[in-house]
Amino acid sequence: MSMIAAFYSGKSILITGATGFMGKVLMEKLFRTSPDLKVIYILVRPKAGQTTQQRVFQILNSKLFEKVKEVCPNVHEKIRAIYADLNQNDFAISKEDMQELLSCTNIVFHCAATVRFDDHLRHAVQLNVTATQQLLLMASQMPKLEAFIHISTAFSNCNLKHIDEVIYPCPVEPKKIIDSMEWLDDAIIDEITPKLIGDRPNTYTYTKALGEMVVQQESGNLNIAIIRPSIVGATWQEPFPGWVDNLNGPSGLIIAAGKGFLRAIRATPMAVADLIPVDTVVNLTLAVGWYTAVHRPKSTLIYHCTSGNLNPCNWGKMGFQVLATFEKIPFERAFRRPYADFTTNTITTQYWNAVSHRAPAIIYDFYLRLTGRKPRMTKVMNRLLRTVSMLEYFVNRSWEWSTYNTEMLMSELSPEDQRVFNFDVRQLNWLEYIENYVLGVKKYLLKEDMAGIPEAKQHLKRLRNIHYLFNTALFLIAWRLLIARSQMARNVWFFIVSFCYKFLSYFRASSTLKV
Numbered sequence: 001m002s003m004i005a006a007f008y009s010g011k012s013i014l015i016t017g018a019t020g021f022m023g024k025v026l027m028e029k030l031f032r033t034s035p036d037l038k039v040i041y042i043l044v045r046p047k048a049g050q051t052t053q054q055r056v057f058q059i060l061n062s063k064l065f066e067k068v069k070e071v072c073p074n075v076h077e078k079i080r081a082i083y084a085d086l087n088q089n090d091f092a093i094s095k096e097d098m099q100e101l102l103s104c105t106n107i108v109f110h111c112a113a114t115v116r117f118d119d120h121l122r123h124a125v126q127l128n129v130t131a132t133q134q135l136l137l138m139a140s141q142m143p144k145l146e147a148f149i150h151i152s153t154a155f156s157n158c159n160l161k162h163i164d165e166v167i168y169p170c171p172v173e174p175k176k177i178i179d180s181m182e183w184l185d186d187a188i189i190d191e192i193t194p195k196l197i198g199d200r201p202n203t204y205t206y207t208k209a210l211g212e213m214v215v216q217q218e219s220g221n222l223n224i225a226i227i228r229p230s231i232v233g234a235t236w237q238e239p240f241p242g243w244v245d246n247l248n249g250p251s252g253l254i255i256a257a258g259k260g261f262l263r264a265i266r267a268t269p270m271a272v273a274d275l276i277p278v279d280t281v282v283n284l285t286l287a288v289g290w291y292t293a294v295h296r297p298k299s300t301l302i303y304h305c306t307s308g309n310l311n312p313c314n315w316g317k318m319g320f321q322v323l324a325t326f327e328k329i330p331f332e333r334a335f336r337r338p339y340a341d342f343t344t345n346t347i348t349t350q351y352w353n354a355v356s357h358r359a360p361a362i363i364y365d366f367y368l369r370l371t372g373r374k375p376r377m378t379k380v381m382n383r384l385l386r387t388v389s390m391l392e393y394f395v396n397r398s399w400e401w402s403t404y405n406t407e408m409l410m411s412e413l414s415p416e417d418q419r420v421f422n423f424d425v426r427q428l429n430w431l432e433y434i435e436n437y438v439l440g441v442k443k444y445l446l447k448e449d450m451a452g453i454p455e456a457k458q459h460l461k462r463l464r465n466i467h468y469l470f471n472t473a474l475f476l477i478a479w480r481l482l483i484a485r486s487q488m489a490r491n492v493w494f495f496i497v498s499f500c501y502k503f504l505s506y507f508r509a510s511s512t513l514k515v
């Protein structure tokens with residue numbers, strides 16, 4: 001019997017960010033392994049015209065939850081969606097709901113965050129810092145609380161090369177930042193943002209670091225742990241391989257590359273691609289929840305959930321495997337044939353962006369205009385290149401994260417728990433994982449049918465022929481222009497033609513002699 005699964009039975013669990021990528025997988029695993037848990041409270045806001053109830057209904061009826069329904073048929077009754085907006089005071093939770101949360105919650109998993117790299121500092125602080133502070137305040141009023149698990153990111157200290165399992169202070173205290181956000185206007189915030197974030201690349205990593213400081217400062221008597229995952233990718237094994245439902249991290253780039261929009265990137269092939277499957281993060285999170293509640297460590301432990309030091313894979317290998325998978329499982333209606341060029345040079349990047357990205361987009365828009373349609377490709381390409389430029393920071397550097405606490409926890413688990421809540425990334429076969437990832441992107445993000453693969457292959461062949469035709473035509477036109485204008489080109493041309501003629505004559509003569 002799994003001790004971790006047994007621990008969550010009968011418990012009331014509060015999850016923030018349950019509608020997000022990680023939150024959904026966390027809920028799924030909890031219901032599947034501990035169907036006897038009492039209730040999962042989730043803080044949800046209405047979004048995109050859907051009420052909170054509709055959103056929960058949609059999640060529970062998704063493919064991700066198919067297995068859950070077999071082991072926990074009354075899952076609908078065990079989930080309690082509470083209307084909340086983390087941007088507002090007291091999260092806009094009603095008095096009755098707040099009372100219930102405070103009096104019943106046993107475990108808190110705080111996953112909610114804004115993960116946009118370029119979010120305005122005011123909004124990023126509100127969600128990643130102030131909301132964390134408020135949630136801790138709520139937690140301190142929960143008499144039955146056994147553990148509070150805060151999800152941070154391995155990149156909260158990406159300004160350092162080696163990162164230990166400690167909280168590194170930021171120069172300005174989070175309380176001062178929170179206060180200043182109340183009275184500074186947007187223009188001034190914009191001005192001071194680069195100074196505040198310092199050598200971090202964006203407001204996301206900066207505010208996640210501030211969030212950790214808040215956790216440390218406001219922990220009081222709470223039993224807290226922090227988890228720092230690196231780049232979270234599709235599921236490795238559970239509930240099935242390759243599940244992914246948003247464009248963050250590599251998923252969006254896999255689509256862009258598979259559809260032939262993105263064919264080159266400024267990336268260091270030998271830099272470590274510290275990807276971690278979402279189910280691995282969730283298994284570690286649940287194990288940490290159990291360990292923190294049962295063993296009550298004296299201080300706040302930090303767990304790095306990374307792959308680089310135990311089972312490294314680099315961007316070169318990853319890009320190569322992604323491309324190899326496109327050969328077998330191409331995406332439908334590609335714009336161009338998938339191709340990947342890694343360059344570490346800024347000038348070469350600009351060249352590729354002009355030749356391989358912007359020029360085809362402009363040509364395609366010209367074609368759209370000619371055929372009476374609205375041009376759109378240049379706009380799409382500009383947005384893609386902007387996204388890529390924001391991710392470049394992470395694909396041109398390597399980091400080392402120490403993983404003593406994660407390894408210690410692994411050794412504390414029973415063999416059964418090590419199996420059910422497996423977070424040993426050494427067992428991950430990257431080639432298999434990446435292939436399933438690409439397949440998952442095709443199935444769950446692009447919603448493409450596997451039956452369309454032969455047609456997609458045909459389409460790629462057509463694109464290849466167009467590519468050859470286009471290049472040949474381009475070469476002939478350029479050559480013709482050159483010959484018309486330069487004596488030297490004409491001489492070279494004459495030399496090549498006469499050389500070919502002589503070679504053919506010699507070949508013919510020697511074959512006649514043999515006969």
Ligand SMILES: CCCCCCCCCCCCCCCCCCCCCCCCCC(=O)SCCNC(=O)CCNC(=O)[C@H](O)C(C)(C)COP(=O)(O)OP(=O)(O)OC[C@H]1O[C@@H](n2cnc3c(N)ncnc32)[C@H](O)[C@@H]1OP(=O)(O)O
Nearest residue numbers: 116117153247248249250252253257265267315340387394
């Ligand atoms: C080496 C490869 C070589 C490849 C060579 C060729 C290919 C060969 C194959 C190689 C592939 C395999 C290697 C891959 C390397 C991956 C590196 C990943 C590093 C990640 C590090 C993460 C570390 C930290 C982890 C964490 O701790 S946290 C989680 C990370 N957080 C994020 O990843 C949020 C990012 N995003 C935003 O920050 C916002 O998205 C924003 C960007 C500001 C835009 O913002 P904006 O322009 O305002 O508009 P949006 O509406 O957001 O998006 C506007 C439009 O872009 C779309 N789009 C949003 N995203 C992405 C995305 N990713 N990729 C693509 N498209 C995206 C969206 O669908 C919308 O399209 P549309 O609907 O218009 O058609």
Ligand SMILES: NC(=O)C1=CN([C@@H]2O[C@H](COP(=O)(O)OP(=O)(O)OC[C@H]3O[C@@H](n4cnc5c(N)ncnc54)[C@H](OP(=O)(O)O)[C@@H]3O)[C@@H](O)[C@H]2O)C=CC1
Nearest residue numbers: 017018019020021022085086087111112113153229231232
């Ligand atoms: N994905 C990754 O690569 C990594 C993620 N992390 C961390 O993991 C955690 C989860 O990330 P992930 O699941 O990928 O992120 P998502 O963007 O998928 O999910 C974010 C969640 O936060 C919720 N949220 C955001 N704003 C509010 C708000 N104002 N009120 C209520 N809820 C809100 C979202 O709700 P809604 O659906 O309503 O928008 C959503 O449920 C985050 O803390 C992130 O920093 C760490 C490392 C890497």
